[in-house]
Amino acid sequence: MKEQLKNKSESPYEVQLGETFEGPMDLLLHLVKKNEVDIYDIPVAMIMEQYMEYLKLMRIMNIDVAGNFLVMAATLAQIKSRMLLPVDEEQEEDEEDPRMELVRPLEEYLQIKYAAEDLAVRNRLDWDVFTRNVSEDTEACEKQDQEFVNISLFELIDAFQKIVKRVSSKHFMDITVDTISVNARISEVADLLEQHDSVSFQELLEGQDTKGQLIVTFLAILEMAKSQIIRIMQHVESGIIRIFNG
Amino acid sequence: MDKLKAIIESLLFASDAPLTIDKIKSILETEDRKTINNLLVSLTNEYDSQKRGFFLSEVAGGYQLRTRPEHRHWTRKIRLMKPARLSRPALETLAIIAYKQPVLRSDIEHLRGVDSGGTLHTLLARGIIRVLGRKDLPGRPVVYGTSKRFLELFDLRDLNSLPTLKDLQDLGQEWPNDSK
Structure with a gap:
């Protein structure tokens, strides 16, 4: 995957995660949560391994x-x-579980x-609730679908990974041709959203022919969410992720 | 007495902010706090027992007529504007400020583990939080607290009516919802 991404570095594009x-x-x-483990008994090795996986993935995507x-x-x-260190038996009693360092901030x-x-x-x-006067803390009216909830970045990455896996690797033969920039993809997605109220995450990604295109699309989505052009929501019942006009 | 109650009702109707008992006292030129308080309670009960479309909310240190939350489905439709959204990071930042105020930006970022400058800026611009002062530390960093607007927006009488963090955790579902 890394080689494929090298051609992307010709037009370096970074998504800054920031506070959004x-x-x-x-x-x-x-x-x-995903592994359903107890925060007071975290399997550190396993969690760390998965944590590093995410970091790697985020790096690959130039986030x-x-x-x-x-x-x-x-x-x-x-x-x-x-x-991993052997516990000194004499000290064992005052020796605190090293994981406490993780538990306290997590708890808080x-x-x-x-x-x-x-x-x-x-x-x-x-x-x-409403008062008689319109308070200033309002913005232009828009449709709000109550059946959708916001989705976290990591859930989005999970969904993205699933799609990448599903799209057959045979499609990834020709990698240098017609690479589209993130900015161009952003305007494409914006056009699409102008015609339709929303598009599904899957639709947006599965139309892509190369892994590079997939990643560009994903980055475009992240960038648009960051600048609040779009909202990424997940349907409560079906779990389908849809992109709405911000 | 009924006349006085009706006058207070008029004041509540005409007021564009939560009306404090002190304000009513000064308008009515009376010192009789107790009577005013009783009349407000009586109004509250009347609206509730008659199942009126509005209720008397005790909010941000005053009293305000507000439409019933159970009518939200309809009341939303009458308004052309909808409230500015508060993102999850904004709500988290706000929660930290509400519970830990006066609080430094570095404390907030320590708890959340992410840069919170932009979120703080937005909350400040919307008047939901305010700068309480500066701390006697190198660089004299500002400390933040919530504003009266925060109480109004979240239907709170005062900061003490927030549930305690411990209570929230105890009665909390296994995982807080990531949504909203």
Whole structure:
């Protein structure tokens, strides 16, 4: 895959993750959740391996992996190695589980997530309850489909991986021809969204012939989400991911 | 007494912000806080027992007539504007500020593990949070807190009416929903 991406580096394009998407804590939580493990008993080696997989994938896709992702990777590695050390029996009692270093921030972060969720379900002014005067905290009206929920970056990466796997490798013979830039793809997607209210993530990706094109499309989607041109939502029941006009 | 109640009702109807008891006192030129309070409670009960389309919400230190949340399906349609969305990072940042204020940007970023400058800027611009002052640390960094607008937006009487983090965790589902 790396060779294929080399031609992309001729027109270097980077997606900066920044704050629009999630950070290392979200990735860690995503993995803990995905593997259904207890945060007080995290299988560090396994989680770390998967964590590194994600980082690798993000790198391949030229997503700028912020330094804090690496700090977390280093922390995981350190904890993993400390767990491999034989425990001195005399000290065993005051020796803390090295994983506590991970548990505390995770716990705190989880609390914040609960608190954020609590705020989200409160009766919001101008959404659930209204006063006689229109408050200023509004934006132009648009259709909001209640049956869709936002999707996290990592869920999106998972979906992307599945599609990449499904598309047969035979299609990836000719890699130098007709590479389209991310910006050009962005305007294509924008055009598409002008004609239709929304398109499915799968439709957008499966029409692509080469892996390069697939990645360009994926990067275009990320970039558009970041600049809030689009919203990426997942249908509650079917799990289908759709792209909406922002 | 009924006349006084009707006057207060008029004030609530005409007010464009949550009306405080102090404000009612000064308008009515009275010192009788207790009577005003009783009348407000009486109005609240009337709206509830008669199942009116609005209720008297105790919010941001005052009282405000608000449409019933269970009518949201219809009330949304009468408005041409919809509320500016609050993204998940924005809600997380807001939650940290609400619970840990006064709080430094570096504390927020430490908890979330990501740069939060842009989110803070948006919340500030929308008046949901405010700068509370500066901390006596190198560089004199600013500390943030929530604004009155935050209470109004989230239907909160005051900051103490937020559930505690511990309660939230205890009654929380196994995983917080990633949506919204």
